[in-house]
Amino acid sequence: MNFLQLLFIEFNRMKWFLLMLVIVVFGAQFFLSMITPGRLVRDIQLDRISAYETYNFSIVLASDYYLFTVLIPTIVIFVYVAIIWYRDWLGKGTYMQRLLTLPIRRMIIFYAKLTTIVLVALLFIALHSLLLPLQQLTFAAMLPDQFYSGNANVITLIQMSFLEVFYWHNLIDFIYVFLISITLISLMFTGVLIERAYRYVGLVMNASIVIVLFVLYIQLIEASMSFYSHEMMWMISGIIVILLTVSLVVSSLLLTKRMSA
Amino acid sequence: MIELKNVTKRYGRKRVMNDISFTVDAGEITCLIGLNGAGKTTLLKAIMNLTPSQGRITVDGKKVTSKTYQDMVFVPDVLPMPRNMSIQECLDFMNHFYKKWDEKAANELLQFFQLKKEERLRGLSKGYLMRVNLLLGIASGCKYLLMDEPLSGIDILTRERISELLTSEYVDKKAILFTTHEIAEIETIIDRAVFMKDGMIVSDYYVETLREQEQKSLLDKMREVYV
Numbered sequence: 001m002n003f004l005q006l007l008f009i010e011f012n013r014m015k016w017f018l019l020m021l022v023i024v025v026f027g028a029q030f031f032l033s034m035i036t037p038g039r040l041v042r043d044i045q046l047d048r049i050s051a052y053e054t055y056n057f058s059i060v061l062a063s064d065y066y067l068f069t070v071l072i073p074t075i076v077i078f079v080y081v082a083i084i085w086y087r088d089w090l091g092k093g094t095y096m097q098r099l100l101t102l103p104i105r106r107m108i109i110f111y112a113k114l115t116t117i118v119l120v121a122l123l124f125i126a127l128h129s130l131l132l133p134l135q136q137l138t139f140a141a142m143l144p145d146q147f148y149s150g151n152a153n154v155i156t157l158i159q160m161s162f163l164e165v166f167y168w169h170n171l172i173d174f175i176y177v178f179l180i181s182i183t184l185i186s187l188m189f190t191g192v193l194i195e196r197a198y199r200y201v202g203l204v205m206n207a208s209i210v211i212v213l214f215v216l217y218i219q220l221i222e223a224s225m226s227f228y229s230h231e232m233m234w235m236i237s238g239i240i241v242i243l244l245t246v247s248l249v250v251s252s253l254l255l256t257k258r259m260s261a
Numbered sequence: 262m263i264e265l266k267n268v269t270k271r272y273g274r275k276r277v278m279n280d281i282s283f284t285v286d287a288g289e290i291t292c293l294i295g296l297n298g299a300g301k302t303t304l305l306k307a308i309m310n311l312t313p314s315q316g317r318i319t320v321d322g323k324k325v326t327s328k329t330y331q332d333m334v335f336v337p338d339v340l341p342m343p344r345n346m347s348i349q350e351c352l353d354f355m356n357h358f359y360k361k362w363d364e365k366a367a368n369e370l371l372q373f374f375q376l377k378k379e380e381r382l383r384g385l386s387k388g389y390l391m392r393v394n395l396l397l398g399i400a401s402g403c404k405y406l407l408m409d410e411p412l413s414g415i416d417i418l419t420r421e422r423i424s425e426l427l428t429s430e431y432v433d434k435k436a437i438l439f440t441t442h443e444i445a446e447i448e449t450i451i452d453r454a455v456f457m458k459d460g461m462i463v464s465d466y467y468v469e470t471l472r473e474q475e476q477k478s479l480l481d482k483m484r485e486v487y488v
Contacts, residue, residue: 005357013343091343093382098341101309102358103330260312 002104006112010084011119018120021073025124026131028069033135036060037143044147054149057136061161070163073124077117081185084113085192089261096261106255107248110189117185118178125166132157176237183240186247187213193251197258262286263333263405263436268307268316270300270460277303278314279460285438287404290427292447293440294479295457296487301440302338304457305407308438309335320405331360333405336398336439338413340390344383348376348393352400361402366431370396374422388419395423399431406432408439412446424450448479456486 011018036059044051060066088096099109132154140148158167168174191209195202216239224232263285270278277300285291293301307314310325320329335341342351348371356362371378374392382390391411398406412420420443426432427450441447448468456464463486471477477485 002358005354009343009354013345092339093343094337094339094341095343096341097311097335097337100311101330101333101335103327103360104358105327256310258313260306 002102003108003112003115006099006109007115010112010116014080014116014120018123021076022124022127025069025073026127029066029131029135030138032063032065032069033057033060033138034142036063037139037147040143040147051147053147055143055147056149056152057139058152058157058160060135060139061157061163067162070128070166077121077124078188080120081117081188082192084116085189085196089196094261100255100259100261106259107252110248110251110255114182114185114189118182121181128163129154129167176233179237179240179244183244183247186244186251190247190251190254193254193259196260197254262321263308263438264317264319264322265304265308266317268304268314268318270303270307270312270314277460278307281316281460281462283455283462283465285405285436287436288434289452290432290437290439290450291453291455292451293438293455293457294444294483295440299457300460301457302409303460305335305409305438305440308407309333311335330403332403333407334359334398334401334403336394336406336408336411338410340382340394340397342382342393342397345381347379347381349378351382351393351397352378355397355401359401359403363400363402367396367400370400370426370431373426386416388415391415392419392422395426399426399435404435406435406437406439408437410440410442412441412443420446444479444483454479454482456483458486 040049040055040059043049088094088099100106102109136151136154136157140151158164168177187209191206194205194209198205220232220236220239223235227235265284266282268278268281269276279300281300281304293304295301303312306312308318308325310318318325320333323329325333342354346354352367356364356367374389374396376389376392376396382393385393395408395411398408411423415423424446427437427447451468454466454468454471455462456466464482466482468479471479471482475482
């Protein structure tokens with residue numbers, strides 16, 4: 001219950017910001033779905049593209065602008081990973097003093113913030129998957145029938161575009177992506193806590209950790225040429241579990257023994 | 262009882278708390294007095310485990326853990342709640358986490374401090390934020406109340422209200438440890454004055470003893486210690 005209460009407060013604090021982001025991102029995507037048909041027709045009239053071919057929604061997904069609308073929330077969520085902690089230290093209220101002195105295990109604060117970030121990311125993916133068919137319908141409604149090749153299967157549209165990165169094909173895939181995301185966020189949280197505990201020295205420690213992780217990543221890429229894909233998957237899963245465990249243990253120690261507010 | 266034994270804290274080479282040992286007893290109002298940078302706030306934070314320190318700090322004979330916070334609450338100089346919350350939301354928040362939350366005291370203190378539940382924190386002045394801060398601390402039901410500069414930078418009316426509160430039944434059986442610069446106003450309120458200088462406790466007096474035996478006021482003693 002304590003966890004849910006903190007989770008509720010995290011969402012309550014960001015609700016207007018989240019709503020604004022949803023409106024901007026999905027508004028921009030619908031806007032692109034509306035104006036792309038007009039551009040297509042103009043290009044056909046100017047003989048820039050063939051008038052004898054037909055087009056579908058994948059042309060919108062392939063545009064740089066659409067990529068941009070997906071990159072914005074991705075970057076914002078990554079930045080928010082840091083903001084979700086720092087605003088509690090640096091904000092007007094020094095809310096961190098209250099959080100750290102609540103009669104609960106301090107790691108509950110960590111889990112509540114981690115869950116907030118994961119849920120926000122899942123919310124965007126869920127909303128996008130729901131709105132994608134509507135965006136396709138908007139595109140179809142704005143494009144003259146003779147140029148429209150018909151509605152494509154949403155899954156096919158996703159698989160044929162960069163969006164594939166954000167979606168998964170089966171449960172194993174989902175668990176895999178989910179674990180990687182949680183580990184990444186957890187490591188970033190640990191980085192914030194290291195900086196908060198050791199300040200300038202913490203920044204140096206964080207830079208060292210980033211270098212080690214980068215070397216590990218390069219080694220994995222090189223290893224992928226010598227191992228089968230299922231062997232690589234097990235290897236990466238093992239590394240992820242180790243990293244996540246280390247991140248949680250270190251964060252717990254920092255929160256209980258080294259934190260200042 | 263809160264007990265500190267040889268508590269030390271360093272920032273680099275500088276010692277901001279130097280071998281501090283003392284106790285805070287139930288039913289007493291203890292005031293930490295000192296000039297800026299004496300280490301008063303750091304000491305409160307060390308007790309609350311809000312800053313790492315060396316030495317031994319116990320509350321009722323046990324080390325400070327998350328369970329200790331059911332009995333010990335911190336009232337910092339700035340209300341530590343998000344400013345988008347309303348007073349009602351703050352009360353609900355504290356009620357959720359503190360098992361001994363005193364709803365009756367909370368409602369009475371709302372009236373005493375002339376606060377409206379529906380008001381948002383961002384619309385309140387510093388004085389009113391301190392009123393909310395104290396309300397949350399006292400109604401938490403904790404027996405140890407640690408307050409950092411509750412009288413600084415606020416209007417005279419709020420100061421009067423807070424002084425009145427500190428002599429009321431709400432804090433009767435609580436142990437209160439607070440820091441202040443406002444010596445004149447607290448002289449009649451506190452039981453004990455602990456003077457700090459350069460991270461050390463330089464003297465520790467019961468105010469009544471000071472008055473009766475040495476015939477000195479707190480201000481006289483402060484001049485003696487610091488000038």
